[in-house]
Amino acid sequence: MNTPLHFAVMGNPIKHSYSPLLHALFAKQAGLDIHYEKVLVPIEEFEPAVQTFFEQGGKGLNITVPFKLRAYELAKANLSPRAQSAGSVNTLWMEDGNLHGCNTDGIGMVNDIQRQGIDLKNKKILLLGAGGAARGVILPLLETGCRQLLIVNRTVTKASELVAQCLTGLPQYADVLSAGSFEQIQDQWDIVINATSSSLQQNALPLPVGLFTTNSLAYDMVYTPENDTPFLQQARKDGATVASDGLGMLVYQGAESFFIWHHVRVNPVPVLDALRQQLVTG
Numbered sequence: 001m002n003t004p005l006h007f008a009v010m011g012n013p014i015k016h017s018y019s020p021l022l023h024a025l026f027a028k029q030a031g032l033d034i035h036y037e038k039v040l041v042p043i044e045e046f047e048p049a050v051q052t053f054f055e056q057g058g059k060g061l062n063i064t065v066p067f068k069l070r071a072y073e074l075a076k077a078n079l080s081p082r083a084q085s086a087g088s089v090n091t092l093w094m095e096d097g098n099l100h101g102c103n104t105d106g107i108g109m110v111n112d113i114q115r116q117g118i119d120l121k122n123k124k125i126l127l128l129g130a131g132g133a134a135r136g137v138i139l140p141l142l143e144t145g146c147r148q149l150l151i152v153n154r155t156v157t158k159a160s161e162l163v164a165q166c167l168t169g170l171p172q173y174a175d176v177l178s179a180g181s182f183e184q185i186q187d188q189w190d191i192v193i194n195a196t197s198s199s200l201q202q203n204a205l206p207l208p209v210g211l212f213t214t215n216s217l218a219y220d221m222v223y224t225p226e227n228d229t230p231f232l233q234q235a236r237k238d239g240a241t242v243a244s245d246g247l248g249m250l251v252y253q254g255a256e257s258f259f260i261w262h263h264v265r266v267n268p269v270p271v272l273d274a275l276r277q278q279l280v281t282g
């Protein structure tokens with residue numbers, strides 16, 4: 001009998017992670033036999049834990065809070081463009097004896113938006129927040145051919161620095177990408193993405209009314225069982241056509257990791273339905 005291929009997600013804390021469930025459902029769909037576990041890694045032991053995992057024949061790792069930057073450092077010699085642009089890594093694997101890293105969060109979010117029938121080409125996109133999650137989605141958003149991507153942040157200097165840093169590597173997007181403050185938000189937007197953690201704190205954001213175009217999407221990276229966050233409530237009241245939380249982002253980033261490791265494309269939609277069901281029933 002063959003031993004199942006070994007995968008894991010490493011983080012601290014890790015109890016909350018849905019990655020084992022996602023990958024079990026993907027593997028079932030693909031007809032693969034895998035073993036995927038959660039590993040709680042003490043803060044000071046991340047690097048040796050990764051090394052030991054691969055030395056013992058592990059095939060792939062997902063990395064979550066607070067280790068994504070350290071995973072980036074570990075795989076620095078072999079980073080995908082998405083990881084380079086994100087400045088962090090959530091997917092690790094070995095190739096020819098070398099550690100490789102990618103960040104699938106951004107493409108996961110873009111794929112989840114497209115799942116909802118929304119084309120991002122030529123769209124005006126407002127991205128709220130300038131932390132790690134915002135940084136991770138910038139390149140995948142720009143690659144969709146959006147017309148404008150404005151990043152606003154409570155601490156404005158962080159947004160300006162992030163944009164300056166991105167444009168150093170991606171000067172071709174100088175006419176598309178810009179930074180600002182919440183107070184400077186004007187006009188109407190096709191897509192407004194909340195990449196702040198405001199919804200986790202149950203806070204509304206200081207957004208002007210009349211923010212959304214007639215055919216618009218409000219997307220919150222935070223997710224809840226009922227697809228309802230303070231930001232999404234605010235957006236629905238203000239006329240957003242579609243309001244989506246970030247559960248699909250979670251599922252689609254997993255599907256991209258699965259593709260990197262197994263070279264198999266799975267259908268994330270039934271997995272998203274199953275996860276939503278699990279969240280609702282507890």
Ligand code: NDP
Nearest residue numbers: 129130131132133154155195196197198203221246249250
């Ligand atoms: P960071 O801590 O790196 O950044 C937090 C960001 O939120 C900063 O821009 C911060 O602004 C802003 N912020 C926090 N509180 C407020 C507030 N009350 N009002 C306005 N802005 C606020 O976090 P991450 O970027 O890693 O994560 C952001 C969110 O995205 C988290 O809630 C996380 O759960 C979610 N996420 C979801 C994923 C998914 O798969 N669905 C994947 C990754 C992240 P400032 O700089 O001024 O402090």
